[in-house]
Amino acid sequence: MLEIKDLHAKIGDKEILKGINLTINEGETHAIMGPNGSGKSTLSAVLVGNPLYEVTAGEALFHGKNLLEMNPEDRAHEGLFLSFQYPVEIPGVSMTNFMRAAINEKRKYEGKEPLNAADFLKLMREKRKIVELDSKLSNRSVNEGFSGGEKKRNEIFQMAMLEPKLAILDETDSGLDVDALRTVAEGVNKLKTPETSCIVITHYERLLEIIKPDVIHVLYKGRIVKTAGPELAKEIEKRGYDWIKAELGE
Amino acid sequence: MHSEKQYIELYEECRGMIKKHSSEVMNTLRDRAFDDFRRMGFPSKKTERYKYTDIDKLFEPNYGLNLKRLDIPVNPYEAFRCDVPNLSTSLYFVVNDAFYTKATPKTHLPEGVIIGSLKTEAEKNPELIAKYYGKLARTEEDAITALNTMLAQDGLLVYVPKNVIVDRAVQVINILRSDVDLMANRRVLIIVEDGAEIKLLFCDHAADDRNFLTTQVIEAYVGNNAGLELYCLEETHAKNVRVSNLFISQESDSRVNHNVITLHNGVTRNRTDLVFNGEGGECSLCGCVIADKNQHVDNNTLIDHKVGHCNSHELYKYVLDDKSTGAFAGRILVRKDAQKTTSYETNQNICVTKEARMYTQPMLEIYADDVKCAHGSTVGQLNDAALFYMRQRGISDKEAKLLLESAFINEVIDRMQLEPLRDRLHHLVEKRFRGELSKCEGCKLCK
Numbered sequence: 203m204l205e206i207k208d209l210h211a212k213i214g215d216k217e218i219l220k221g222i223n224l225t226i227n228e229g230e231t232h233a234i235m236g237p238n239g240s241g242k243s244t245l246s247a248v249l250v251g252n253p254l255y256e257v258t259a260g261e262a263l264f265h266g267k268n269l270l271e272m273n274p275e276d277r278a279h280e281g282l283f284l285s286f287q288y289p290v291e292i293p294g295v296s297m298t299n300f301m302r303a304a305i306n307e308k309r310k311y312e313g314k315e316p317l318n319a320a321d322f323l324k325l326m327r328e329k330r331k332i333v334e335l336d337s338k339l340s341n342r343s344v345n346e347g348f349s350g351g352e353k354k355r356n357e358i359f360q361m362a363m364l365e366p367k368l369a370i371l372d373e374t375d376s377g378l379d380v381d382a383l384r385t386v387a388e389g390v391n392k393l394k395t396p397e398t399s400c401i402v403i404t405h406y407e408r409l410l411e412i413i414k415p416d417v418i419h420v421l422y423k424g425r426i427v428k429t430a431g432p433e434l435a436k437e438i439e440k441r442g443y444d445w446i447k448a449e450l451g452e
Numbered sequence: 453m454h455s456e457k458q459y460i461e462l463y464e465e466c467r468g469m470i471k472k473h474s475s476e477v478m479n480t481l482r483d484r485a486f487d488d489f490r491r492m493g494f495p496s497k498k499t500e501r502y503k504y505t506d507i508d509k510l511f512e513p514n515y516g517l518n519l520k521r522l523d524i525p526v527n528p529y530e531a532f533r534c535d536v537p538n539l540s541t542s543l544y545f546v547v548n549d550a551f552y553t554k555a556t557p558k559t560h561l562p563e564g565v566i567i568g569s570l571k572t573e574a575e576k577n578p579e580l581i582a583k584y585y586g587k588l589a590r591t592e593e594d595a596i597t598a599l600n601t602m603l604a605q606d607g608l609l610v611y612v613p614k615n616v617i618v619d620r621a622v623q624v625i626n627i628l629r630s631d632v633d634l635m636a637n638r639r640v641l642i643i644v645e646d647g648a649e650i651k652l653l654f655c656d657h658a659a660d661d662r663n664f665l666t667t668q669v670i671e672a673y674v675g676n677n678a679g680l681e682l683y684c685l686e687e688t689h690a691k692n693v694r695v696s697n698l699f700i701s702q703e704s705d706s707r708v709n710h711n712v713i714t715l716h717n718g719v720t721r722n723r724t725d726l727v728f729n730g731e732g733g734e735c736s737l738c739g740c741v742i743a744d745k746n747q748h749v750d751n752n753t754l755i756d757h758k759v760g761h762c763n764s765h766e767l768y769k770y771v772l773d774d775k776s777t778g779a780f781a782g783r784i785l786v787r788k789d790a791q792k793t794t795s796y797e798t799n800q801n802i803c804v805t806k807e808a809r810m811y812t813q814p815m816l817e818i819y820a821d822d823v824k825c826a827h828g829s830t831v832g833q834l835n836d837a838a839l840f841y842m843r844q845r846g847i848s849d850k851e852a853k854l855l856l857e858s859a860f861i862n863e864v865i866d867r868m869q870l871e872p873l874r875d876r877l878h879h880l881v882e883k884r885f886r887g888e889l890s891k892c893e894g895c896k897l898c899k
Contacts, residue, residue, distance in 0.1 A: 304847050
């Protein structure tokens with residue numbers, strides 16, 4: 203599904219990704235862990251086409267198509283979704299209008315007619331249940347005045363609406379209490395199908411106890427330095443990253 | 453440049469004709485206005501309240517004037533498709549500066565209410581008009597007011613007698629219609645007596661692809677415990693120049709809601725002066741501007757808290773694209789005895805391009821010592837983080853910008869009390885941002 207080869211990227215003059223290689227197949231869940239500042243969020247930002255970052259070398263193929271040549275909206279239409287670490291507040295744009303625009307642009311890309319108002323609202327109602335999102339929030343402006351937990355739930359709600367093929371969850375667990383974490387993580391599990399894949403960026407093992415990854419990668423200084431099975435998360439939780447750095451000779 | 457010369461000569465030459473085709477009450481002030489105008493000339497950009505708009509240059513071209521009051525053939529119902537169609541209003545037309553009498557609207561105004569030609573009404577009710585005409589719009593202190601007073605021959609009277617409440621909104625469509633370049637001098641007098649209420653919507657449109665220059669002076673008197681909602685919507689074209697002076701006075705416990713919306717224009721200068729004469733008054737002055745290409749919009753306001761216990765709110769928002777320029781100068785004056793005044797003034801602006809320019813000047817001048825006042829202004833760009841967030845959800849760059857711009861303007865529109873107008877404006881604003889209102893939608897040219 204996703205094939206990343208020798209990906210380099212920088213922000214300003216600072217090189218952050220220094221040769222990422224990663225292959226994700228249909229149905230797989232990969233977790234990416236690593237110390238702060240190692241490039242995890244940069245990787246997700248580059249994949250979804252954030253204009254702040256510049257790709258200097260390498261390639262990323264999504265279903266065989268060159269992802270890096272597409273604009274952000276087409277990457278989304280192709281089935282790529284990012285749950286933002288810091289969801290953006292958009293005053294004055296209601297959740298309903300925002301979601302309707304997103305859904306209908308996707309349908310347009312797929313050559314489908316826009317959803318009528320009744321069907322759209324029905325869809326909103328159904329998907330809201332997945333993350334137990336309060337119905338009042340859909341009349342409010344996007345993320346404006348939402349609590350930390352509500353913002354993250356709202357990200358997963360949008361994921362449910364857009365049904366991506368590959369979802370990247372960038373620290374979706376940060377700032378969540380235990381109950382909210384469970385709701386959000388279980389929401390992600392409900393959306394999982396044998397055809398969809400997921401990249402989970404996290405610092406904590408507890409999220410990975412619910413969203414069970416197939417593979418865990420450790421990203422350090424812009425490279426993937428270790429790849430192992432789910433047991434790696436527990437080890438990191440217990441021992442931190444120093445032993446991995448030691449293995450690298452640092 | 454001294455553009456006033458041609459107007460001085462015009463008046464000296466045509467004084468008789470101008471007076472002959474107007475009313476006695478309006479003529480009374482004409483010569484004095486002329487003296488004031490000749491003495492002052494057009495304001496230069498060094499004049500404080502005209503810093504941002506080059507008035508002299510706007511009045512330089514040679515426009516035709518319809519001083520003989522020739523009938524200009526027009527059927528407003530045919531020529532004009534109204535942009536606020538679902539609004540159930542009592543509908544009237546003013547063609548250039550003349551009240552259109554041929555279409556008798558099927559309206560049932562409450563008894564005593566007058567909506568009609570200022571000239572005709574001034575002939576019928578000279579005492580009523582003389583009591584108010586030119587009392588707020590003082591010719592000695594503003595050249596545009598002086599010019600309008602010396603040249604205006606007709607216009608509109610809105611009169612709501614004591615304790616009469618006009619439920620249905622009154623819509624007046626100002627149509628600019630001419631086969632040659634035209635200057636129109638429109639005069640409007642609004643009298644809302646004690647305890648009376650009216651909702652007025654003025655829509656400015658240009659029906660011909662000509663150069664138009666309009667001066668307009670509106671005087672609005674709002675009595676004790678009276679209410680006035682006044683919406684001014686401009687949807688003209690790039691060749692239109694509008695210079696409008698609005699003067700409002702409020703007596704005790706009166707309420708004024710004024711909204712000025714510039715959707716499409718050439719050069720627009722709106723001056724709004726409001727004075728509280730009695731305690732307990734409340735006013736809200738709001739404005740929104742959407743400009744692109746080389747359009748220019750200048751809103752200049754003064755709220756004079758002469759007495760205490762009054763509240764004023766001001767919110768103006770601009771979205772400027774391409775090489776357009778905007779200006780907002782808002783002065784709030786709280787006089788020494790105006791204790792317990794509350795006043796908030798906000799001006800927020802988005803410059804979409806690097807070439808767009810916004811000049812903003814909020815001003816608070818407080819001489820009382822027990823007041824609550826705040827003012828502020830911002831100029832910025834669209835939020836890049838929000839744009840990217842929307843694009844990640846599959847919303848195109850163009851659509852995302854449109855959603856953000858509309859949301860920004862909607863804050864002003866959502867404050868309007870006239871619900872059908874609000875709905876209609878949401879729609880019009882969106883169309884405007886989509887570039888589907890590149891010409892005046894109401895005019896027959898674009899049908």
